[in-house]
Amino acid sequence: MRLSPQIHLVASGSMGISLTDPYDCNCWLIETGDGLVLFDSGAGRDANEILSELSRTGLDPADLRHIFLTHAHADHSGGVAPLFASLPQVVSLHAGWEAASRMRSNDETRISLDTARRFGVYPESYRWHGAEVDDVLEDGETRQIGSATIELLETPGHSADHCAYLVTLEETRILISGDAVFAGGTVILQDIADCSVSATLASIRRLEALSFEVFLPGHGLFALRDGKRHVAKAAGFAQKGLAPPLLA
Template sequence: MVEAFEIISGVYCVGGSQLSAPEDASVYLLGDPDELWLIDSGCGPSLPAVLQNVERLGLDPQNIRKVIVTHCHIDHSGGLAELKARINPEIIAHRGDVGALEGRAPQKVAAEFYGLTYHPVQVDTVLEQSQEILYLGPQKITLQHVPGHTPGSIVAWGDFPQGRLLFGQDLHGPLHPNWGSDEKAWRTSLRQLLALEADILAEGHFGVISPAEEVERFIQGFLFG
């Protein structure tokens, strides 16, 4: 196992296949010691390991105030129910995936794919727009709807001193009818992500990709591959 690490100042990777459990998609943490946000939660059983990674960075998991859920698949969302019970952060997700997250569409969380049981969670803040802006202190974070892999897939991005950082999970897909995937929407979403010209891409299953040319090549590889 690899240790949690800082990507840029105030942005960390605290979970993932090498950091918490083989089934986990990457879990990212950002903010300052008093207000922390998580991007996704891992697959569920690994949540204690994810929180331990937060502590190892010298940060208090009780200060996790928000969780941005990139989409409903269990490798990203399975830890939400326990996180809610232990810490009670605000759970933020797009309307398109709320039914799955809240347990009303079991096949959409892809639990059987991982051989895990999904524990539903109530979503506190339901995103309805194609873009919504949040502030973490002075730091502007844009949440952008990128349907395709699932109907409610979102990315988060912000402009930091080190460049534009894009938290984009499962940009590669895959696409599956059980999940409500939509190839046309997925291609449109990938083009929108290319247009962001991110300098750093914090991905779900491929780690952290930079600089900008590498991010562009990575996204183009799925679009034109």
């Protein structure tokens, strides 16, 4: 789904617009002029559906060159291994240091998948596979890929490995927020060991201090104009030490 000349939504599950597999997060694709860049990879139950969405949008899956992960939860990272297996070309995987460690471990307990299964979030049959991360970014580090400048921002809270990305694409500044904050200023807080209310509020305050126009979250609706209003709404709660409402 083409949202602008260079921004596409190529996966979205039941917590979004049901574009692909129900367990997929929102996966955002950016055309850079030097290959396609994908942010997050979905759950991996049907990676070919994501590649088919690229083709329907008029893009060539062979032009996919980079995947950046916001965090290693299965709905965001489970598609990496299947995508790598489906594509003939080499695709570079980028992530923050803690997400990279979890991906390399191939340990489902480190991404709380065992807990998610126990709560019925994923079926018992679902299996996740990690992957080797080619490029580990520190907080505030940037990568220049064609016309896109991509900055990693550590935003723990939803999980300890969570990061967001601030993308500058020519004249446009884009926040890819992952699961740090969603449309309407909502959040997801879960009963897992590394989810923290205090860290969530600190990350929201950090994001609210940024300047950006486009807001692309990991689930639900997005905004191509005045996207900062969604983060500002969450920050109104955070500034009072209160958790924002939960994403329904």
